[in-house]
Amino acid sequence: MRTLVLNAGYEPLAVVSFKRALVLVMNEKATVVENVDGEPIWSAHGSWERPAVILLTRYVRVPGGRHIPVTRRGVLRRDGNRCGYCGKTASTIDHILPRSRGGADSWENLVACCLRCNNVKGDRTPQEMHWELRLIPRPPRGAQWTVRGTEKADPCWSPYLELAA
Known part of the structure; x- marks a missing residue:
C-alpha cells in the first residue's frame, strides 16, 4: 500500500508507504x-x-523548483513509445540535431525513435532527410513527472494530481 503526501497547500510532494504515512499522522x-x-x-x-x-x-518548502532529468526512459514515456518520425513502436531515442554537430542531450533535442528510422537517419538532420517530426519535443510537465511513484497512481489520487498539472 502506498500513500500520496500533499504539502500544506495541496501540492503533491511524494509517495510513501502507508506505514510511513501512518507515523506522520500519529505524530500529528x-x-x-x-x-x-x-x-x-x-x-x-x-x-x-x-x-x-x-x-x-x-508547509514544506521545495528548494529551487523541480528539475526533471533527461533520461532515455523519460523520452520514451513522454512520446508514448511511438517513433517521432513514422509513428511505429519506438525502442530507441534519436538526437534531432546529431551530437556530432553539437546537438545536446535535452528534452527539446531528443525524440523517441524506432530502430529502422534511427539507422536510416544516421548522422543527418530531419530537414536533410526531408522528414517531418510528428510532435514538437518539449520538457514534460505535471505532477506525474515531478513526484516519484505516481506512474502507477491510485485512482483516488487523480483529483490531487490534476490540481498540480
Missing part, C-alpha cells in the same frame, strides 16, 4: 484526507484507517 505532522476502504490497523491505543492521501500540517 499530517492529517488524513482520504482513506483506503478495507481493514483498519489496530494498535494498543485504538484503530487507524489506512491512509490513501495525507496532508502535511506545515
Whole structure:
C-alpha cells in the first residue's frame, strides 16, 4: 500500500508507504484526507484507517523548483513509445540535431525513435532527410513527472494530481 503526501497547500510532494504515512499522522505532522476502504490497523491505543492521501500540517518548502532529468526512459514515456518520425513502436531515442554537430542531450533535442528510422537517419538532420517530426519535443510537465511513484497512481489520487498539472 502506498500513500500520496500533499504539502500544506495541496501540492503533491511524494509517495510513501502507508506505514510511513501512518507515523506522520500519529505524530500529528499530517492529517488524513482520504482513506483506503478495507481493514483498519489496530494498535494498543485504538484503530487507524489506512491512509490513501495525507496532508502535511506545515508547509514544506521545495528548494529551487523541480528539475526533471533527461533520461532515455523519460523520452520514451513522454512520446508514448511511438517513433517521432513514422509513428511505429519506438525502442530507441534519436538526437534531432546529431551530437556530432553539437546537438545536446535535452528534452527539446531528443525524440523517441524506432530502430529502422534511427539507422536510416544516421548522422543527418530531419530537414536533410526531408522528414517531418510528428510532435514538437518539449520538457514534460505535471505532477506525474515531478513526484516519484505516481506512474502507477491510485485512482483516488487523480483529483490531487490534476490540481498540480
